[in-house]
Amino acid sequence: MGTDGPIVEVRGLTKKYGRFVALDGLTLSVGRGQILGFIGPNGAGKTTAIKILVGLSRPTAGSATVAGVDCVARPRQLKRLIGYMPDTFGSYDNMRVSEYLDFFGAAFGIPRRARAKRIDEVLELARCPAFKDLFVESLSHGMRQRVALARTLLHDPVALILDEPANGLDPPARIEMRHLLLDLAQRGKTLIVTSHILPELARICDRVAIIARGRLRASGTLEEVARQLSPLRTIEVLLTRAGDLAKTEGLVRGHAAPGAEIETSAAELAVRFRTAKSEAELAGLLTALVGAGAEVAQFREVQTDLEEAFMTAARAGDAEGAAGAPEEPS
Ligand SMILES: Nc1ncnc2c1ncn2[C@@H]1O[C@H](COP(=O)(O)OP(=O)(O)OP(=O)(O)O)[C@@H](O)[C@H]1O
Numbered sequence: 001m002g003t004d005g006p007i008v009e010v011r012g013l014t015k016k017y018g019r020f021v022a023l024d025g026l027t028l029s030v031g032r033g034q035i036l037g038f039i040g041p042n043g044a045g046k047t048t049a050i051k052i053l054v055g056l057s058r059p060t061a062g063s064a065t066v067a068g069v070d071c072v073a074r075p076r077q078l079k080r081l082i083g084y085m086p087d088t089f090g091s092y093d094n095m096r097v098s099e100y101l102d103f104f105g106a107a108f109g110i111p112r113r114a115r116a117k118r119i120d121e122v123l124e125l126a127r128c129p130a131f132k133d134l135f136v137e138s139l140s141h142g143m144r145q146r147v148a149l150a151r152t153l154l155h156d157p158v159a160l161i162l163d164e165p166a167n168g169l170d171p172p173a174r175i176e177m178r179h180l181l182l183d184l185a186q187r188g189k190t191l192i193v194t195s196h197i198l199p200e201l202a203r204i205c206d207r208v209a210i211i212a213r214g215r216l217r218a219s220g221t222l223e224e225v226a227r228q229l230s231p232l233r234t235i236e237v238l239l240t241r242a243g244d245l246a247k248t249e250g251l252v253r254g255h256a257a258p259g260a261e262i263e264t265s266a267a268e269l270a271v272r273f274r275t276a277k278s279e280a281e282l283a284g285l286l287t288a289l290v291g292a293g294a295e296v297a298q299f300r301e302v303q304t305d306l307e308e309a310f311m312t313a314a315r316a317g318d319a320e321g322a323a324g325a326p327e328e329p330s
Contacts, residue, residue, distance in 0.1 A: 007032050007159050007190040008053070012062035015048050015214075022048045024214040025062065030159075030207070035181065035191040037205035039198065039306075041314045045214040046194050050161055053192075054084045067158050080108075083157035087164040089144050092136040097123075097147055100136050101154065108155040118154060126150035127180060142173030149180065159190040166200050178204050198306040210310060212317025218309065226304035229312040232274040235282065237289065238298040239269045248294050255285045272302070 006029035015023040023045040030036045040046050051057035053064050055075040064071040066081045092100055098119055105115040123129045128146040131139065139147065145165060152160055165181070166174045174197070181204055185191055195201045201208065202222060209219040218228040226233070237248055248271045249264050255277070256262060262273045275282070286299050 005032075006030060008036075008064075008066055008192065010049070010053070010062070010064045013049060013052060013059050013064055014061040015045075015052065015057070016060045022214050023052075023059070026211065026214075026216055027062075028209050028216065028219055030190050030192060032158075032190055033185050033188050034206045035185050035193060035204050037201035037208040037306075038192050038194045038211075039196075039201065039208060039310055040211040040217075041310075041317070044211045044317070046211065047163075048214075049211075050084070050163065050192075050194070054082055054161060055079060080155060081158050083152035083155070083160045085148050085152045085160065085162045085165060087167060089148055095136050097131045097134055097136060097139075100147070101151060104151050105154050110154065119150075122150040122153045125153055125184070127176070142169050142176070145169060145173070145177060146180070149177075153184075157189075159192070160184065161192045163194050164196065165193060166195055166197050174200060198310055202306040208306065208309075210313040212313050213320060215317070217313035217316055222306060222309070223303070225309050229309055229316075230304075231276045233276075234272055234274055234302040234304070236298070236300055236302050237271045237296060238300075239271075240295040240297050242266060242269060244294040245269065245271065247292055248289060248296075251285065251288050251292060251294075255281070255288070269297075 008030040010026055010028050013023055013026040014021065026045070026049055028036070038046055038049075048057070052059050053066070053071055055071055055078045058072055066078060069077045069081055071078050095103070101119045101122065102115055105118060110118055119132070120129065123132055126146045126149045128143065128150065131143060131147060136144070136147070149162075149165070152162070162181070166177050169177060178200065181191060181193065193201065193205070205222075207219065207221055208225055210217045210225065218225040220228065237252070239245060239248060245264055245266060249262060252262055252271055252273050256273055256275055260273060260275065262271065264271050277285075286296065289296055289299075
């Protein structure tokens with residue numbers, strides 16, 4: 001996956017509303033078949049960036065391309081390459097799902113004959129062929145999300161931008177949506193997905209980009225992002241005997257930097273600590289523990305979760321704002 005060079009490429013993208021900078025030099029790229037989780041607190045600039053990518057807004061500076069096509073200079077060509085699923089469905093009374101998709105297919109300029117076939121294909125892709133003859137207004141929220149996804153696929157775009165696709169879905173519908181998105185990536189689609197349900201994103205994304213106050217705070221795999229936001233990682237030592245806890249804590253304290261956070265849990269038979277030490281130094285600690293007779297069941301790094309990375313990035317944005325970033329317009 002992701003071997004053909006970037007499909008979506010954003011360089012130095014900046015958007016100002018008057019003196020207010022909503023997006024400040026955003027640079028990122030997403031490869032073919034990759035899923036990028038695009039996250040940030042409310043007002044971070046996600047929608048601003050998405051609007052530029054789908055050709056609905058012009059940047060103040062910088063550039064954005066999809067499959068090499070400039071999002072500003074060539075909006076007609078761009079619309080064929082990109083599928084955008086906003087977080088609202090709209091209201092469509094007295095319309096069956098097939099008519100709804102036919103309406104959008106026509107808007108995309110798909111000839112009538114091809115349209116009928118394409119509607120069956122996208123309903124298959126969105127795993128909802130049984131919805132075809134139902135009235136749109138009778139669909140549940142989860143069913144609508146699948147129909148919206150089918151609509152997004154009608155013109156066979158190379159890249160999909162999905163705004164909060166899992167929002168408001170119950171757990172089974174969320175799992176179904178997750179499988180659908182992974183399936184589309186497998187088929188070579190490039191996906192940019194925003195979500196406030198962070199554990200959900202962590203399960204499907206190859207990479208994440210975190211923005212706050214218009215600026216990119218961290219990007220890469222979840223592990224890389226965690227590292228960019230904090231050089232410290234959490235190591236957990238699990239023991240088999242309570243009698244080894246004090247000895248383990250002592251050795252960890254000797255190894256860690258002065259004043260380092262060390263937490264010992266008798267209930268879990270665990271010692272956890274935050275450290276910036278190298279792999280070789282950690283291997284040395286493990287050797288010392290075993291040499292001292294501690295029975296170590298596990299010695300491992302505890303992964304930072306996306307929620308924690310998100311909060312760190314948001315706090316960095318807030319601290320910067322408090323230090324004098326421009327105020328929002330009234
Ligand atoms: N047309 C506009 N005029 C002035 N300011 C705007 C305009 N559109 C957006 N903004 C401001 O730009 C900032 C970024 O907004 P944006 O909608 O991109 O955030 P977001 O990350 O999508 O937030 P959310 O998660 O709440 O949807 C906000 O402070 C917003 O008030």
